[in-house]
Amino acid sequence: MAKALLIVDYSNDFIADDGALTCGAAGQAADGVIVGLMEQALLDDDFIFICNDEHDPHDGFDPERRLFPPHNQRGSWGAEIYGQTGGLCRKLLAENHPRACYLPKTRYSAFVGTPLELMLHARQVNRLTLAGVCTDICVLHTAIDAIYAGFQVTVPQDACATPFTHGQEWALNHMRACLGVTLL
Numbered sequence: 001m002a003k004a005l006l007i008v009d010y011s012n013d014f015i016a017d018d019g020a021l022t023c024g025a026a027g028q029a030a031d032g033v034i035v036g037l038m039e040q041a042l043l044d045d046d047f048i049f050i051c052n053d054e055h056d057p058h059d060g061f062d063p064e065r066r067l068f069p070p071h072n073q074r075g076s077w078g079a080e081i082y083g084q085t086g087g088l089c090r091k092l093l094a095e096n097h098p099r100a101c102y103l104p105k106t107r108y109s110a111f112v113g114t115p116l117e118l119m120l121h122a123r124q125v126n127r128l129t130l131a132g133v134c135t136d137i138c139v140l141h142t143a144i145d146a147i148y149a150g151f152q153v154t155v156p157q158d159a160c161a162t163p164f165t166h167g168q169e170w171a172l173n174h175m176r177a178c179l180g181v182t183l184l
Contacts, residue, residue, distance in 0.1 A: 001126040004047040005037055007008045008110055008132030008160075009050055009138050010085050013028035013071040013078030015133065020078055023133050026161035031083040033159045034131045038088055038151045041099075047123055050089050051132075051142070052112035054079055062106065074104075081170075108141035117149050131159035136167035140175065147179045156184040 013019040015027040041048050053072035055062055064071075072079040083090045092100035105114050110169050120128075128151045132138050146153045155175060162168050173183035 002042070002047065003044065003047055003127040003129065004123070004125045005041040005129045006010075006049045006142065007034060007038070007085065007089070008130060008142055009053050009130045009134070010034060010070070010082055011072055011078060012080050012082050012086075014053075015082035017064065020069050021134075023161040023163045024038075026104075026163070027133050027146075029163055030114065030131070031085050034085045034110050035088055035154065037129065037131055037156065037159060038058065038085070038092075041129075043149035045099065047125060048092065048097075049110070049119070050093075050100070050102045050125070051080060051105055051114075051116065052079065052081065052102065053106070053138070055106060059121050059152065065127075066171070085149060101160075106129060108144045110142045111134045111145035111149065112141075120151070125151070127154070129154045130157060133160060134162040134164070135160040135168070136162045136171035137182050138162055140171045143175050143179060143181055147181070152182075153179070154182040154184060162170050 027043055054074045055072055057073045070121055103114055107113055110116050128146050143153050176183050
């Protein structure tokens with residue numbers, strides 16, 4: 001069976017200092033770690049899925065509009081993947097790398113409203129590594145759906161971040177204790 005790295009919402013709006021919902025330094029510190037995970041995934045012939053928030057600024061029914069300021073609007077600077085991670089993602093996608101896939105999403109979980117589960121099963125993936133932001137929102141919800149779908153999930157703690165006080169510790173403990181996620 002195969003493995004896949006899911007990079008969740010590692011965008012300018014969530015990471016850059018002037019992003020709409022930035023994690024700031026905590027998120028920026030994960031940049032090199034995520035690049036390392038990507039490089040290892042490529043060496044191991046694993047799959048890489050870039051699961052990124054993309055919101056339509058004209059969608060009045062998007063539930064996040066009531067909770068958060070506008071962010072990751074489709075085609076905007078804010079929705080672009082951040083830093084060195086973004087550079088490597090853009091390179092792989094420009095090369096049409098057969099093991100890299102960009103998957104836009106509009107909900108917290110990368111599984112909701114996307115073909116992610118079907119794509120993983122088609123590739124015979126049974127083990128996932130999750131990286132990105134926010135640990136206590138999109139990474140957590142993706143982990144929940146992955147576990148419910150029968151995948152083994154690993155989360156490297158230094159490859160994810162959140163701007164919310166105590167959110168990182170709480171989410172990681174919840175994933176470990178209630179979902180059986182392996183923390184590195």
